[in-house]
Amino acid sequence: AQKVTQAQTEISVVEKEDVTLDCVYETRDTTYYLFWYKQPPSGELVFLIRRNSFDEQNEISGRYSWNFQKSTSSFNFTITASQVVDSAVYFCAPRLRDTGFQKLVFGTGTRLLVSP
Amino acid sequence: EAGVAQSPRYKIIEKRQSVAFWCNPISGHATLYWYQQILGQGPKLLIQFQNNGVVDDSQLPKDRFSAERLKGVDSTLKIQPAKLEDSAVYLCASSLIWGFNTGELFFGEGSRLTVL
Numbered sequence: 001a002q003k004v005t006q007a008q009t010e011i012s013v014v015e016k017e018d019v020t021l022d023c024v025y026e027t028r029d030t031t032y033y034l035f036w037y038k039q040p041p042s043g044e045l046v047f048l049i050r051r052n053s054f055d056e057q058n059e060i061s062g063r064y065s066w067n068f069q070k071s072t073s074s075f076n077f078t079i080t081a082s083q084v085v086d087s088a089v090y091f092c093a094p095r096l097r098d099t100g101f102q103k104l105v106f107g108t109g110t111r112l113l114v115s116p
Numbered sequence: 117e118a119g120v121a122q123s124p125r126y127k128i129i130e131k132r133q134s135v136a137f138w139c140n141p142i143s144g145h146a147t148l149y150w151y152q153q154i155l156g157q158g159p160k161l162l163i164q165f166q167n168n169g170v171v172d173d174s175q176l177p178k179d180r181f182s183a184e185r186l187k188g189v190d191s192t193l194k195i196q197p198a199k200l201e202d203s204a205v206y207l208c209a210s211s212l213i214w215g216f217n218t219g220e221l222f223f224g225e226g227s228r229l230t231v232l
Contacts, residue, residue, distance in 0.1 A: 004158070035220075042225060043205065043207075043225050043226045044119075044223050044224065044225045044226070045159070045207065045209070045221070045223040046223070047220045047221065047222075050220065091158050091159075093158070099172075099174040099175060100174060101164075101171070101172040101174060103161050103164070103172060104161070104221070106158030106159050106160070107158050108156070108157055108158050109157075109158055
């Protein structure tokens with residue numbers, strides 16, 4: 001079975017600090033996609049970013065950036081200059097073959113608290 | 117554009133009772149998903165439909181859970197009889213298509229079930 005580990009249960013930062021959320025996963029797949037989702041208090045999961053496993057160039061999109069290392073199966077997500085509205089639970093969700101089917105396998109999430 | 121609609125938002129039942137949740141996906145989205153999110157965990161896929169056919173129900177407890185998507189639009193998820201461990205938020209999501217590089221799912225706000 002595939003496994004996704006988000007070791008940080010909760011992170012607290014002060015506004016404008018940078019914060020990195022860690023994600024490590026296990027897979028036997030050679031090619032796959034990886035995603036980060038955000039779940040604000042309203043409960044509705046919101047798609048943030050997607051990247052594939054065969055392009056190791058790291059990217060930046062606005063205040064979001066991500067660091068993918070296939071050799072260590074890690075996909076870390078950074079928010080630059082955090083804002084109070086970034087407070088939410090963040091889920092790493094690689095798309096992996098699990099129980100015979102390709103599906104998003106969610107980690108347990110990291111709760112981010114950004115205080116003014 | 118209207119998002120994914122779910123109802124009811126909250127439901128409290130006694131164990132061994134039955135419950136049904138309804139989901140209306142975003143118009144034009146062929147793929148519909150039901151996820152179960154237990155408190156403190158990431159969402160777990162229960163069932164995925166492509167139009168009105170089941171793609172993946174490998175993690176659906178079929179002895180008590182059932183789901184249908186008549187006419188390939190809205191869907192219902194039923195639990196009968198409910199157990200205490202079914203207490204969770206049931207999230208419905210939809211996406212345009214299910215392909216290798218997709219993974220941008222649009223989620224509803226969820227239906228929170230409490231089984232007493």
